[in-house]
Amino acid sequence: MSEEEIKNVIERGVESAAVTVQRAGRLVVTVPKAGAVAALILLKARGFEHLAAICCTDWLEDGQLELVYHLWSYTDRIHVMLSTRLPRTDPQTVTAMPVFQHAQTYEREIHEMYGVHFQGNPRLTPFLLDHWQGPPPMRRDFDTRNYVKESFGVEERVP
Amino acid sequence: MDREEILKTLKSPANWGQKYSLWAVYFCTGCGVVEIPPVITSRWDAERFGVLPMATPRQGNLFLITGYVSVKTLGAIIRTYDQMPDPKYVVGFGSCPVNGGMYWDSYNTIKHLDKYLPVDGWIAGCMPRPEAIFVAVVHLWQMIDKGIATGYERYKENYEFYEANQRRVLPHLPKFGGAETNEGPNG
Numbered sequence: 093m094s095e096e097e098i099k100n101v102i103e104r105g106v107e108s109a110a111v112t113v114q115r116a117g118r119l120v121v122t123v124p125k126a127g128a129v130a131a132l133i134l135l136k137a138r139g140f141e142h143l144a145a146i147c148c149t150d151w152l153e154d155g156q157l158e159l160v161y162h163l164w165s166y167t168d169r170i171h172v173m174l175s176t177r178l179p180r181t182d183p184q185t186v187t188a189m190p191v192f193q194h195a196q197t198y199e200r201e202i203h204e205m206y207g208v209h210f211q212g213n214p215r216l217t218p219f220l221l222d223h224w225q226g227p228p229p230m231r232r233d234f235d236t237r238n239y240v241k242e243s244f245g246v247e248e249r250v251p
Numbered sequence: 252m253d254r255e256e257i258l259k260t261l262k263s264p265a266n267w268g269q270k271y272s273l274w275a276v277y278f279c280t281g282c283g284v285v286e287i288p289p290v291i292t293s294r295w296d297a298e299r300f301g302v303l304p305m306a307t308p309r310q311g312n313l314f315l316i317t318g319y320v321s322v323k324t325l326g327a328i329i330r331t332y333d334q335m336p337d338p339k340y341v342v343g344f345g346s347c348p349v350n351g352g353m354y355w356d357s358y359n360t361i362k363h364l365d366k367y368l369p370v371d372g373w374i375a376g377c378m379p380r381p382e383a384i385f386v387a388v389v390h391l392w393q394m395i396d397k398g399i400a401t402g403y404e405r406y407k408e409n410y411e412f413y414e415a416n417q418r419r420v421l422p423h424l425p426k427f428g429g430a431e432t433n434e435g436p437n438g
Contacts, residue, residue, distance in 0.1 A: 221359060222323040223423050229358045237356045243420060244362045246351070 093138060093168050095119055101138060106131045119172045125159075125185050128176045132161060132191045139165040140172060143188070146198035148206045152232045155180045157206060161188065178208065187212040205230035263398075269312070269338060270395040271301035273388065276311035278331055281318020283345040283378060290381040300388045308334045313391075315384075316370075319347035319354050320361050326421050332368055333426070337403045340395075342387055343373045352377060366416045369402035369409075 093101075098119060099111040106127040112120045123131050132143075140163040147160040154177075161174040178185055187210040188195040199210040200219045207228035210216065218224065227234050240246055261267050275297075279287070291297045291304050305311035308331045320328065332341070343364050346352035351362035364370055372390055374383045394400035406413060423429035 222321075222326065222421075226358075234358070236358050239358050240356050240362065245366065245416075245419075246355075246362050 093165075093170075095170065098135075098138065098168075098170065098172070102131060102134060105134045117170050119170065121172055121174045123174065123176050125176045125178055128159070128161070128174065129186050129188060129191060131174055132163075132188055135163055135172060135174070136191055139167045140170075142166065143192040143195060143198075146188070146195060146202060148202045148208065148230075150180070150206065150230070150232045151177075152180075157183050157208060159185065159202070159208070183208045185210060189213060204228065207231065263396075266395050266398070270392045273300075273302045273313040273340070273391070274305035274311040275302055275313040275315055276308050276331060276335065277304050277306050278308075278314065278316075278328070280316060280320050280324045280328070281345070281347060283315075283317030283347075286344075286378055286381050286384070287315070287317060290384050295381045295385070297384070297388075300385055302384075302388055308332075309336065311335055312339045314339060314341045315344050316341065316348045316364055317344045319345075319352060319357075320364060321359050322361060322420055323359075325361050325367060325417075326424055329367065329417055329421070329424065330426075338400070339403050340371045340391055340400055341368055341402055342391070343370050344384070344387075345379060346375055346377045349373055349375060361420065367413060367420075369405040369413070371400045371402045 095113045095116070099113065102109050102111050102121055106123050108124055109127060109131065110122045114120055121131060142164040144162040144164055147162070149158040149160070151158060156177045157180055158175060158177050163172040163174060176185070183206070185208065187199055189199070189212065196213055196215060199213050200216055202208050203210060203216040204219045204221060204224070205228055221229070226239060229236070257264060289295055291302070297303065302313065312335060314332060314335065316328065332339070343349055347354060347360070348364035348370075351357070351360060354360040355362065361367065371394065372387055374387050376383060391400060417424070418427055421427070
């Protein structure tokens with residue numbers, strides 16, 4: 093499939109999806125969060141069998157979190173970035189596990205680092221952090237220096 | 252030669268024996284450990300200095316903290332250190348154990364290793380060269396000769412201080428009565 097064919101498939105198949113072809117072999121697909129799993133199913137059926145990563149970005153100014161699913165098609169050699177946005181307060185979305193089972197680990201990490209709740213993921217348990225008590229540390233309003241000062245007792249340097 | 256004559260030439264046979272049999276615990280934290288394979292193998296050959304790697308902490312006496320120490324790793328370091336027999340020596344390798352290094356404001360990396368364990372010496376730098384390890388070893392010899400490499404004694408004397416700091420970041424360690432329930436990647 094060519095980039096234009098994929099664009100047509102997604103724009104017809106997923107409600108209010110916007111597709112831009114950045115350059116040959118690279119597509120950015122923006123969908124509302126309700127359509128994310130539908131778009132994943134649609135793309136997987138068309139050869140995008142490799143979910144390489146799920147990224148999360150904190151858009152503090154917009155009050156939103158952005159999830160980006162990176163998909164790769166071995167037959168067409170096309171990279172699709174499927175982007176969806178969630179509200180920053182109480183972010184919830186549906187898990188991608190029924191489509192890509194290994195999404196569990198990515199979602200577990202995003203849950204720990206950004207506090208996104210993935211409905212249907214059975215194992216959103218602590219992953220990399222050790223008995224973390226504070227807020228999700230990768231959010232931009234998390235005050236790292238203050239946390240370091242309080243938990244590790246780093247003294248202020250007096251010049 | 253009888254026993255009295257040994258003491259004429261050697262002030263302390265025990266120190267003399269200890270300083271040439273340093274067994275470094277195989278424990279890798281952070282990126283500093285990339286310097287350890289060339290140090291212990293043919294390129295720099297740490298055996299010239301009496302340093303050999305030991306796979307288990309219960310037979311080792313030199314503990315090199317190579318690189319940044321995350322909170323999770325600190326738990327393992329404390330458990331390893333507590334298992335080592337006396338006398339034991341801790342050397343902080345690289346700038347990260349000294350003051351956090353480039354992770355000075357990281358949320359998951361401890362900043363001052365000597366708040367949690369007694370450290371006998373530091374090797375500054377990012378990365379220190381393998382030669383720096385030998386400089387440190389020679390310094391450690393001199394400290395053992397003078398009887399000032401006494402971190403393990405300071406640990407016992409000031410255990411309340413170390414324990415309070417350890418408990419502050421790792422309240423769930425088994426030695427503090429907590430259960431280590433953190434689920435690992437496969438747990």
